Amino acid sequence: MITVYEALVDPTRRRILDLLREQPRLVGELVGLLAISQPGISKHLRVLREASLVKVRQEAQRRWYELRPEPLLELDDWLGSYRELLTERFDRLDNYLEQSQAKEKEQQEDDKVKSDD
Amino acid sequence: MITVYEALVDPTRRRILDLLREQPRLVGELVGLLAISQPGISKHLRVLREASLVKVRQEAQRRWYELRPEPLLELDDWLGSYRELLTERFDRLDNYLEQSQAKEKEQQEDDKVKSDD
């Protein structure tokens, strides 16, 4: 079994989850979107499966991967104990959060620039 | 710079944060509590520092480590997009969460059983 923390540590897997949040996807679709080889994607999907963060529905040779957000509750629960501390000082943090979001967005752009050959 | 995801992936570091949530602690205190060598703890603290999750106050030879929860906001933000999905199906998940908590508690017990030699 793989913990939700282990599943989320890799940015590619977070991207996959974000993509699956929009809609179920085929493996090949994810390959097209993520600039990683097909076996690489399959390996990530295996990790997500073993963390129970996705479920699969087979349809002929194709596999539809679908989000299963339940395990995120554990993370949310852990975070909960910190949330009061956070909201206490909330004013100080607005700035911080905006910075982080900018950084993340930047990185996602980088990911996307798959050389189109 | 170390991401909050990287910082949280290690269970020992999550325990350290939990301990610092209660109160600031000395390195030696954490060593006593965690069954890892002093350099091991110092390395974890360095990671937490580079993730901006702790701050240090020096007092003679001692170092007080204190929680800095701000970076957790980024994680909370990421989780936010999934929270609606989660609450939608909330009834199905109670059971799941309880299981996870039991597992975690079990593991923490294991951590604590430092052979007292």
Next chain:
DNA sequence: CAGATATATAACTTGACGGTTATATAATCA
């Protein structure tokens, strides 16, 4: 100053991770 105390850093080992290419498996299609 010499020793003791508290912590950090260096160097090393081991194992796991994330990527790759090559291949196996399984279903569809002609």
Next chain:
DNA sequence: TGATTATATAACCGTCAAGTTATATATCTG
């Protein structure tokens, strides 16, 4: 049936993480 399509698995490689022991650094104490 043989070729094609879609995905998973195997084998391998380089990097890094987490632990260790040994040592450096810095402060206090006698």
